[in-house]
Structures are given as C-alpha cells and as structure tokens.
Amino acid sequence: MDKSSTETSTREHILEAARKVFIRDGFHGARMQDIANAAGLNKALLHYYYKNKETLFELVFNDAFSEFIPKIHSIFMGPGSVLEKTEAYLEAHLGLLIKKPDLPMFVMTEIHRDPERFFANFLGRMPGEPPFERFLQQIADEMRDGKIRTMNPRDLWINVMGMTIFPFISRPMLQKLTLMNDREFKDLMLQRKNSILEFIRLAILLPEKN
Amino acid sequence: MDKSSTETSTREHILEAARKVFIRDGFHGARMQDIANAAGLNKALLHYYYKNKETLFELVFNDAFSEFIPKIHSIFMGPGSVLEKTEAYLEAHLGLLIKKPDLPMFVMTEIHRDPERFFANFLGRMPGEPPFERFLQQIADEMRDGKIRTMNPRDLWINVMGMTIFPFISRPMLQKLTLMNDREFKDLMLQRKNSILEFIRLAILLPEKN
DNA sequence: ACTTTTGTTAACCAAACGGTTAAACCAATT
DNA sequence: AATTGGTTTAACCGTTTGGTTAACAAAAGT
Numbered sequence: 001m002d003k004s005s006t007e008t009s010t011r012e013h014i015l016e017a018a019r020k021v022f023i024r025d026g027f028h029g030a031r032m033q034d035i036a037n038a039a040g041l042n043k044a045l046l047h048y049y050y051k052n053k054e055t056l057f058e059l060v061f062n063d064a065f066s067e068f069i070p071k072i073h074s075i076f077m078g079p080g081s082v083l084e085k086t087e088a089y090l091e092a093h094l095g096l097l098i099k100k101p102d103l104p105m106f107v108m109t110e111i112h113r114d115p116e117r118f119f120a121n122f123l124g125r126m127p128g129e130p131p132f133e134r135f136l137q138q139i140a141d142e143m144r145d146g147k148i149r150t151m152n153p154r155d156l157w158i159n160v161m162g163m164t165i166f167p168f169i170s171r172p173m174l175q176k177l178t179l180m181n182d183r184e185f186k187d188l189m190l191q192r193k194n195s196i197l198e199f200i201r202l203a204i205l206l207p208e209k210n
Numbered sequence: 211m212d213k214s215s216t217e218t219s220t221r222e223h224i225l226e227a228a229r230k231v232f233i234r235d236g237f238h239g240a241r242m243q244d245i246a247n248a249a250g251l252n253k254a255l256l257h258y259y260y261k262n263k264e265t266l267f268e269l270v271f272n273d274a275f276s277e278f279i280p281k282i283h284s285i286f287m288g289p290g291s292v293l294e295k296t297e298a299y300l301e302a303h304l305g306l307l308i309k310k311p312d313l314p315m316f317v318m319t320e321i322h323r324d325p326e327r328f329f330a331n332f333l334g335r336m337p338g339e340p341p342f343e344r345f346l347q348q349i350a351d352e353m354r355d356g357k358i359r360t361m362n363p364r365d366l367w368i369n370v371m372g373m374t375i376f377p378f379i380s381r382p383m384l385q386k387l388t389l390m391n392d393r394e395f396k397d398l399m400l401q402r403k404n405s406i407l408e409f410i411r412l413a414i415l416l417p418e419k420n
Numbered sequence: 421a422c423t424t425t426t427g428t429t430a431a432c433c434a435a436a437c438g439g440t441t442a443a444a445c446c447a448a449t450t
Numbered sequence: 451a452a453t454t455g456g457t458t459t460a461a462c463c464g465t466t467t468g469g470t471t472a473a474c475a476a477a478a479g480t
Contacts, residue, residue, distance in 0.1 A: 010427080025238075026238065028236065028239040029323065031466090031467075032469080033466095033467080041428085042428060043468090043469090044428075044430085044469085046468095046469095047469060048427075053469090105318065105322050108318075108379055108380060109236075109319055111380075111386075112315050112319075112382055115383075115386055118382070118383060119386045123387070130387070130389070132388070133388075149412075151408070152401065154388070155398075155401075155405045155406075158373070158376065158384070158402075159373045159406070161376060161380070162372035162373045162374075162376030162377065163369045163372045164372075165376060166368065166372030166376045167368050167372065169376075170318060170321075170371070170375075172321050172322055172328070173325075173328060174368070175325075176321075176325055176328060176333060177340070177342060178340075178342070178364070179340070188362075188364060188365075191365075195361060199361070199365075199369060199413045200413075202359075202413045202414075203409045203410075203412045203413040207417070220457080220458090241436090241437075242437080242438060243436095243437085251458080252459050253438090253439090253459095254439085254441090254458075254459070254460085255457080255458065255459085256438095257438085257439060258457075258458080
C-alpha cells in the first residue's frame with residue numbers, strides 16, 4: 001500500500017469515526033478520544049489530518065446535507081404538480097431517512113446549537129431565490145386555480161415535513177412508548193410513504209365535481 | 211426577609227436559572243458556571259442547595275413533563291370520539307407549546323441522549339396500561355365501525371404528533387428558511403390549531419353517505 | 421545504503437470543568 | 451453584645467478535555 005493511499009485511507013477512517021460519534025453524541029457530547037477509539041487510531045492523528053474538533057465536525061455536518069440538498073432542489077425546481085412533487089419528496093426523503101434514521105436528530109440538534117452555521121452553509125450558497133419560496137408560490141397558484149383546497153401554503157408544507165421527519169426525531173421515545181424494536185420501526189416507516197401520501201391527498205384534493 | 215424565605219427564594223432562583231440554561235444548551239452544553247451567572251449567584255451555592263449537575267438537570271427534565279402528562283392523560287383516558295380527543299389534544303398541546311416553544315427540542319435531545327431515563331421516569335410510573343395503547347385501540351374500533359377511514363392507527367397518531375410538534379423542533383431552521391421572526395412564528399402556530407384539525411378531519415372522515 | 425519525507429505513537433500541557441473547602445457574612449436568639 | 455446556625459463567597463482541587471510535542475517507524479527518493 002503506497003503512501004497516498006494510506007493517507008486517504010486513514011483520513012477517511014477518521015472522518016467515518018467522527019461521523020459516527022458526532023451523529024450519536026452531538027458536538028458537545030462527542031469526545032476526540034472516542035473518535036480516535038472508534039477509528040482504532042491514536043488521538044494525535046486526528047489533529048495530524050484535521051485541524052481540530054470544529055473542522056472535523058463541520059465536515060460531518062455539511063456531509064449530512066450533501067445527499068439531501070441536490071435531490072430536494074431538483075424535485076422542487078423541476079416540473080410537476082404540487083401533489084407530484086410531494087410524492088417525489090416523500091419517496092426521496094423517506095428513502096434517505098430509512099437508510100440514515102438518526103440524521104434528522106443530529107441536524108436539528110446542531111442547527112439549534114448554532115442556527116447561523118446552517119444559514120451560512122446552505123442558504124447563503126443556494127443558487128438564486130429562497131429555496132422553498134417558489135414551491136410555496138406554486139401551492140398558492142394551484143389553490144387559486146381550484147386544483148387543491150385553499151389553506152395556508154406554509155401550513156401544508158409544515159404538515160408534510162412534520163409527518164415525514166418527526167417519527168425519526170422522536171424515534172427513541174416512540175420505540176419506548178410502543179415497545180417497538182428497530183425492525184418494526186423500519187417496517188412502519190416503509191409503509192408510511194403511501195400512507196402519508198394518501199393522507200395528504202385526502203386533506204388537500206377537492207372532491208371531484210361530476 | 212426571614213431565613214426560610216431566602217432559602218426557598220434562592221433555591222428557586224437556582225432552579226429557574228438551571229431550567230433556562232439546560233433548555234437552551236442541553237445537559238452536555240450547559241455549564242454550572244453559566245447557571246450561576248444566570249442566577250446572579252456564586253457557583254458554590256448550586257452545590258449547597260442541590261447535590262450536583264445531574265440532580266439539577268433531573269429536576270428540570272421531570273418538570274418539562276409535569277404540565278403535559280396529566281393533561282394528556284385526562285384527555286386520552288376520558289370520554290369522547292377520536293376526533294374529539296384529537297381536537298382536545300391539539301388545543302392542550304399546541305397551547306402549551308406556544309407558551310414554551312423550546313420544550314420539545316430539549317425533551318427530544320435528552321431522550322435521545324438517554325432513552326432509559328425517559329422510560330424509568332414516565333413509563334414505569336404510569337398508572338396501569340401503556341398510555342397510548344388504549345387510544346390506538348379506540349382508533350381501530352372507530353375504523354372497524356366505519357366512523358373513520360381505515361388506516362394504520364399508529365400512522366394516524368404519528369401524523370397528528372408530527373404536525374403538532376415538528377414545527378417547534380425545527381423552528382430555528384424554519385425561521386431561517388422563511389425569514390420568519392418570533393412574532394410571525396407565534397402567529398403561524400396560533401392559526402395551526404384549526405388548520406391541523408381541518409387537515410386531519412378531511413384525511414380521516416369518510417364522505418357522508420346521503 | 422542512506423537520507424528525506426510522511427505517518428504514527430506515548431507522553432505531555434494548559435484550559436475548562438464539576439465539585440469542595442474554609443472563612444466570612446448576616447439575621448435571629450439569648 | 452455575644453452566640454448561634456444557616457447562607458454566601460473566593461480560592462482551591464482533581465479530573466477531563468482538546469490540543470501539542472518530540473521521538474520513533476516506515477516508506478520514498480536518491
């Protein structure tokens with residue numbers, strides 16, 4: 001194994017270990033020693049490859065959005081009706097969350113700790129207009145045109161996100177309350193894609209005028 | 211001011227300061243010195259009145275449920291249809307959350323950190339059967355009787371909680387995304403009680419058979 | 421072969437942290 | 451006014467934490 005490959009390998013091992021520990025314990029709960037242990041490496045190596053705890057954290061935090069942001073952007077900036085986009089969002093986001101169920105808690109915790117970082121890293125860098133504004137406008141348009149029931153577009157959007165994301169944030173509570181194991185939780189989430197979509201459809205579609 | 215009243219006063223000042231700091235920063239982020247500063251008292255007094263950081267935290271954590279639990283219990287164990295109980299829940303919980311918007315993030319963070327504490331403090335002590343099981347059964351019954359649309363009762367319940375609680379957990383993100391200030395957020399939440407109820411009603415009530 | 425560069429480690433360091441102590445303070449009792 | 455006992459404080463202590471250092475190991479270059 002030559003040098004550059006050991007380098008990248010060790011680098012990545014550290015980043016992976018950091019990801020695991022930061023996502024599990026949060027920035028304040030995470031310990032550099034724990035990350036070193038998780039990687040099976042000496043603690044000094046963390047500082048050899050990365051400046052300090054904050055930079056390591058920042059990489060993990062930004063990575064948490066890397067899969068999500070482009071997907072979301074293409075869905076909402078692309079073509080399709082509100083209901084079609086909602087379905088695509090559910091498919092994409094729920095699929096991602098089932099793969100990485102503890103991402104939302106991590107993200108919310110860290111945005112809560114420092115909202116400015118979130119703003120600086122994602123909203124400042126976003127191409128053009130505020131990301132969801134266009135979609136909210138589309139919702140308003142479809143309401144005006146009688147395609148969907150009239151309500152506050154923001155409310156609709158919060159409902160969709162809440163139903164999608166909340167179970168993952170409250171997972172420990174939910175599993176304790178209903179004595180659900182990880183397998184049962186995953187199954188419940190898998191069937192929710194259709195369940196949520198049907199729920200929304202009924203709540204926003206107007207009865208057909210025959 | 212006599213002695214016993216200074217005692218309780220100082221005790222409570224400390225607890226209030228601890229509440230503020232723990233809810234803002236979480237257990238791991240909170241510093242005993244910050245609590246002392248917030249109370250305008252010497253740090254040693256925290257240990258004079260309370261054993262250590264953990265006991266102080268535990269009081270704050272348990273208090274976070276003290277208003278919520280009895281309300282919820284009386285609503286769901288009392289009489290009324292699923293829709294009526296849902297309305298009462300929305301009224302009670304949303305009202306509480308508007309008063310204390312940062313409670314959910316605190317509670318979720320700390321349950322995530324130590325799910326066993328939540329289990330030990332609230333589920334172990336609960337009177338009789340698992341708290342939400344009875345309500346889930348009632349939902350199933352009403353579905354069987356054709357009063358509401360058939361779906362997974364757990365899904366319905368997660369949807370209700372998600373729509374209610376999620377905006378408070380994601381508040382910093384939401385406010386950054388939509389450039390909402392605290393006043394606008396509160397107004398949005400105030401109108402959501404009716405909005406969510408209507409949303410649910412449409413999603414679960416069967417069309418009247420005339 | 422040997423020199424240089426890169427990777428890895430154990431030992432160490434200063435700051436921050438939760439918690440303790442011993443002395444000072446102060447209101448009530450005598 | 452002297453004593454008492456709960457209250458408050460500044461100074462201190464041991465441990466943990468993020469981060470550094472100096473020596474060592476292992477490749478890479480010559």
